[in-house]
Amino acid sequence: MKTPPRASDDPAETAVREVIDALTLEPTGPDRYRVRPREFGRRRLFGGQVFAQSLMAAQHSAPERPPHSVHACFLLPGTPDIPVDFEVERVRDGGAFSCRHVRALQGGREILTMFVSCQRPEAGYEHQCPMPDVPAPESLRSSGELLREWTARTGEIPHAMLETSMTLRMGLELRPLDPEGVFGTLVRPPQNAHWFRICRKVPVDPALHRGLLAFASDLGFLGTALRPHGKPWFAPDIQPSTIDHSLWLHRSVRVDDWLLYVMDSPTAQGARGFVRGSIYDRAGRLVASTAQDGLLRDTRLRHSNATPRPTPVTGASL
Known part of the structure; x- marks a missing residue:
């Protein structure tokens, strides 16, 4: 009889545990935290990781008031090689709302600044835009399967990328x-x-699920602005980087159940792309909204006076 694999032998189990560990902050003083970041297949610190860690730091200072609005500016690139420190400033605690300012520092340099608004739970009017009518996740292939098939067919992605695919390393499907x-x-x-x-x-921990949602909200997002130009995000002549990222949390969420992420990019200009997103759960509830302005520098134009001609696009429903 075959022995079931131990949790440590399951790559997905290990990846999920590492992501949760990356969101587990060590207190170093009042409203001060430190964490050793993880490397997820890229030598630069994944922006979604430090974004989620900063949100976790803010949540520690307002445990009875869930965050509803999160806005971050990425100031400097980080590295997965040294710890990140988080400083939380309690800007205001009102009757219903609390505001927190979080600074993420690495090697004494501020790499991210974030403002988080939290609110005590209240009842009120409710409405939402409906979830698009799309195929169920069970009818679709995973990005890991597609990556293997595409590499085998074209040979254009090194085999090493199969082993360091970010989504697989992050325990995400x-x-x-x-x-x-x-x-x-x-x-x-x-x-x-x-x-x-x-x-x-x-674990059934609402703060952890919000942190994991923040972590995943940066995946596959900015690349939406490249689709009208026929460019994948990993193209060698593209320099992509998040400038700022915003997340609005509308309803409770579980990230270990399927969530639909719908994205659109109304404009790209000035070597930047702007993207918006809506995240729905399987029941069709709009659980979160996102927005991002990111660098999409065409390195071929960096030392050129040429101005790219805008690409006209037409809308299409999903």
Whole structure:
């Protein structure tokens, strides 16, 4: 009889545990925390990681008031090689709302600044835009399967990328609605969507699930602005980087169940792309909204006086 694999032998289990560990902050003083970041297949610190860690730091200072609005500016690139320190400033505690300012520092330099608004739970009017009618995640292939198939067919991505695929290293499973537009150079409307979830069940801790949602909210996001230009985010002549990222948390969420991430990019200009997103759960509830302005520098134009001509795009529903 075959012995079931131990948790440590399961790559997905190990990846999920490492992500949770990355969101577990060590107190170093009043409203002060430190964490050793993880490397997820890139030598630069993944922006979603430090964004989520900063949110976790803010939540520690307002445990009875869930965050509803999170805004961060990325100031400097980070490295996964040294610890990150977090300083929380309690800007205000009112009757219903609390405001927190979080600074993330690495080697004494501020790499991210974040403002978080928290609110005690209240009842009130409710409405939302409906979730788009899309295929169920069970009918779609994962990004890992698509990556293996595309690499085998084209040979254009080194085999090492299969082992360091960010989503696999993060314990996340993504199922794109447009599999043909994930890795290739096909021109698409500036819209994108994928189902995602954490690969394994995680503890029932609302603060942790909000942190994991913040972590995943930066994946596959900025690349939406490249779709009208037929460029994948990993193209060698593209320098992508998050400038600022915002997350609005509308309803309770579990990240170990399927969530639909619907994205669109209304404009790109000035070597930047702007992207908006809506995140729905399987029941069709809008649980979160996102927005991001990011660097999409075409390195071929960096030392040129040429001005790229705008690419006209037409909208298309998912």
